[in-house]
Amino acid sequence: MSQADDALTIAASVRAGTELAAAVLARSLQRIRSLDRSLRCFLDLDEGSARARAEAVDRDPDRRGGPLAGVPVAWQDNLAVATERLSAASRVLEGYRSPFSATVLTRTAAAGGVLLGRTNMDEFGMGSSTETSAHGPTHNPFAHDRVPGGGNGGGAAAVAADLCPLAVGCDTGGSLRQPAALCGVTGLKPTYGRVSRHGLVAVASSLDCVGAIARRAADLATWLDAVAGVDPADPTSRPSPGPVAPTLPQRHDLRGLRLGLPWQLNGPGLDDEVAAGTQRAIDHLRDLGATLRGASLPSVVHALPACYLLAAAEAASNLARYDGVRFGRRREALGRPDAMTSETRGQGFGDAVQLRLLLGAFATATSSGDDWYRGAENAHHSLRADLRRTFADCDLLACPASPIPAFPLGSRRDDPLAMFVCDALTVPASLAGLPAISLPCGATAGGLPIGLQLIAPADREDLLLQVAHVFQQHSDHHLQRPLP
Amino acid sequence: MNAPTSIGLTVHVQLATRSKLFSPAPTTDCVAANSGLCAFDLGLPGALPRLNGHAVALAVRAALALGCELQPQSRFVRRHDSRPDLPKGYLLTQHGEPLARGGSIPFGDGHRCRLQRLYLEEDRGTLHTTPTATLVDLNRAGMPLLGIVSEPDLPGPAQASAFLRELLINLRAAAVSAAGDFAGGLRCAATISSPAPGAAADQTVQLLHLSSPAMLQQALEHEQSRQHALRAAGVEVAAETRVYDSIAGETRPRRDCPAPADPRYLPDPELPPLRIDDHMLAAAREWLASQPPRRGADEREG
Numbered sequence: 001m002s003q004a005d006d007a008l009t010i011a012a013s014v015r016a017g018t019e020l021a022a023a024v025l026a027r028s029l030q031r032i033r034s035l036d037r038s039l040r041c042f043l044d045l046d047e048g049s050a051r052a053r054a055e056a057v058d059r060d061p062d063r064r065g066g067p068l069a070g071v072p073v074a075w076q077d078n079l080a081v082a083t084e085r086l087s088a089a090s091r092v093l094e095g096y097r098s099p100f101s102a103t104v105l106t107r108t109a110a111a112g113g114v115l116l117g118r119t120n121m122d123e124f125g126m127g128s129s130t131e132t133s134a135h136g137p138t139h140n141p142f143a144h145d146r147v148p149g150g151g152n153g154g155g156a157a158a159v160a161a162d163l164c165p166l167a168v169g170c171d172t173g174g175s176l177r178q179p180a181a182l183c184g185v186t187g188l189k190p191t192y193g194r195v196s197r198h199g200l201v202a203v204a205s206s207l208d209c210v211g212a213i214a215r216r217a218a219d220l221a222t223w224l225d226a227v228a229g230v231d232p233a234d235p236t237s238r239p240s241p242g243p244v245a246p247t248l249p250q251r252h253d254l255r256g257l258r259l260g261l262p263w264q265l266n267g268p269g270l271d272d273e274v275a276a277g278t279q280r281a282i283d284h285l286r287d288l289g290a291t292l293r294g295a296s297l298p299s300v301v302h303a304l305p306a307c308y309l310l311a312a313a314e315a316a317s318n319l320a321r322y323d324g325v326r327f328g329r330r331r332e333a334l335g336r337p338d339a340m341t342s343e344t345r346g347q348g349f350g351d352a353v354q355l356r357l358l359l360g361a362f363a364t365a366t367s368s369g370d371d372w373y374r375g376a377e378n379a380h381h382s383l384r385a386d387l388r389r390t391f392a393d394c395d396l397l398a399c400p401a402s403p404i405p406a407f408p409l410g411s412r413r414d415d416p417l418a419m420f421v422c423d424a425l426t427v428p429a430s431l432a433g434l435p436a437i438s439l440p441c442g443a444t445a446g447g448l449p450i451g452l453q454l455i456a457p458a459d460r461e462d463l464l465l466q467v468a469h470v471f472q473q474h475s476d477h478h479l480q481r482p483l484p
Numbered sequence: 485m486n487a488p489t490s491i492g493l494t495v496h497v498q499l500a501t502r503s504k505l506f507s508p509a510p511t512t513d514c515v516a517a518n519s520g521l522c523a524f525d526l527g528l529p530g531a532l533p534r535l536n537g538h539a540v541a542l543a544v545r546a547a548l549a550l551g552c553e554l555q556p557q558s559r560f561v562r563r564h565d566s567r568p569d570l571p572k573g574y575l576l577t578q579h580g581e582p583l584a585r586g587g588s589i590p591f592g593d594g595h596r597c598r599l600q601r602l603y604l605e606e607d608r609g610t611l612h613t614t615p616t617a618t619l620v621d622l623n624r625a626g627m628p629l630l631g632i633v634s635e636p637d638l639p640g641p642a643q644a645s646a647f648l649r650e651l652l653i654n655l656r657a658a659a660v661s662a663a664g665d666f667a668g669g670l671r672c673a674a675t676i677s678s679p680a681p682g683a684a685a686d687q688t689v690q691l692l693h694l695s696s697p698a699m700l701q702q703a704l705e706h707e708q709s710r711q712h713a714l715r716a717a718g719v720e721v722a723a724e725t726r727v728y729d730s731i732a733g734e735t736r737p738r739r740d741c742p743a744p745a746d747p748r749y750l751p752d753p754e755l756p757p758l759r760i761d762d763h764m765l766a767a768a769r770e771w772l773a774s775q776p777p778r779r780g781a782d783e784r785e786g
Contacts, residue, residue, distance in 0.1 A: 320573020
């Protein structure tokens, strides 16, 4: 793909009739054929179905005129597309095909998007490196011996390598922002409830947010407008406060913007190059007119364990349905039906998933008392209070999206604690249900991307994306490509 | 000398809705097993619950008809158990924050039994065990149930049975449930306690799977005489759960079904808290006010 092949440029040329969706898709498929054998972003890509979907856009005047006309869209393997495979990168769902589609993908397609294929992820999103996938890891396009981040490492790497301009996925504790940071692309987690979760494999329902990864913030604004809003099929979905993309041209600089810098997220435990790269980006935002303010989120130290515990508790409940009785891969066992269920689950779930299921079941067991779950809920409430206070005199918060750049494959795989500090900077926005974005903001001396994270108050995706858009119009970090 | 007996009931009736509590699947009796199911009834990945507004409206009407106090906010929780007839691995019910609390029902000659809570709950599927396999039928999974728990105010089997009859008449008069008109629409569990004076240990016995007022009365009578016989022999009654065998005419410890797992109650994160709006409340009041006055007790059918 050429440098200009971002989502909005493609959509404009397909709308103008200068290019067919089928031709755009063919370029995507060509890139995938030549690069994905070594990157492993896509899972069992079905080129025929993707071509049929592109041709359907070319035949349909409404979709051909849509805001995402002809844009090839990858979807994370935890989002359902009718009749396509859906596995959440787990053996337990081997062979399963969903009879219905996720609302977010139906809306993406209605806006003209061409559903391309599903991307690799950590099993049920549990991990920060895409190494827990039952299909094997995805490789970082900037350094093939390093991880792309996770859960949605496949989608982030696919956009980074220009295999497709847009990847839809789920951010539970950083699963879009952290891989976006490690792969040098832009990742958006909207406000909880702004995008329907219908058709998303539920893991931690009160944290799961459907979002996307793209080259530029402007692409994400257009996508968000196409998919956000109430869905009768998701009772937690909420009305959208209004379209975001039309507000982007309104802002040319950052004068008047109060940018808060919570010290707890901007110093301790950061890699030196990440700290320096983020600081340069924050200085750049100041040069564009933003006022920098010190901020403090004292309760943020509890956010990571609280988020981890709540996620595990909800996961243990949400994953109880994978028992081999109705769908997925069944392991037969003689004797009582529960023997079959324990065989199916024991063989079907990987270690990272089993670890969290045990933790979640323990935390919610009556014999464990209320302390664990209650403690996590308390941490949740104090974090929300801290954030409310901070947003009284800040418009946005800034910090790195990941404390470290992409790390070597295998280096943290067997150390759950080392893996889970990868999410330390992304979980606060998840726990509080706030919108947040990760923007490329430079690279280490070794050429590994660094991501800046911006966090906004609930429903302020407009402000979040405006600021990100201004930054990207005055910088070229997001245009950096891995060396061929 | 017999100590005073106190009996409390937990009653489940099916609400008269066209579709299930959280899915658009029909509630009409499906002839074929596992027919007419929706994605949510099967627990398919990505399917979310959609609360049936008609079921809520009927439950609100029932709460008003029984004089219960509607709570400003109620909440659904997940009760976990690993069983093939529970497609999601949990049952959605209301536990700590029910739809309504309080109320009482007068029955018989000047008796009155207080109600503790009234709540919405989904039903589970059914299991059929053959010599070679356990078969699962999910047609009942997700059927809308109304749960009513009484205080242990009932002094004996006859009064318990009279109270249950009165409760069912009330629910039928409010047209919220056809329970009692056909088999399977009513499920009742009873707790019976008649501690000997000075007994320290809890001696409450729970009886499960009682499907009619007559069966309730027989089961309680058999259980009461079993307990009298034990006490007469100087044996303490153990707190336990028992089932009633109407053919043998006895209660016995629950053996065939395993003890329930730790419910690990978890607030359901997929359903927002339920608040009853004024419109629904007004509609329920209006409906009840439009009904002709109740017939006298002597005219009631049994």
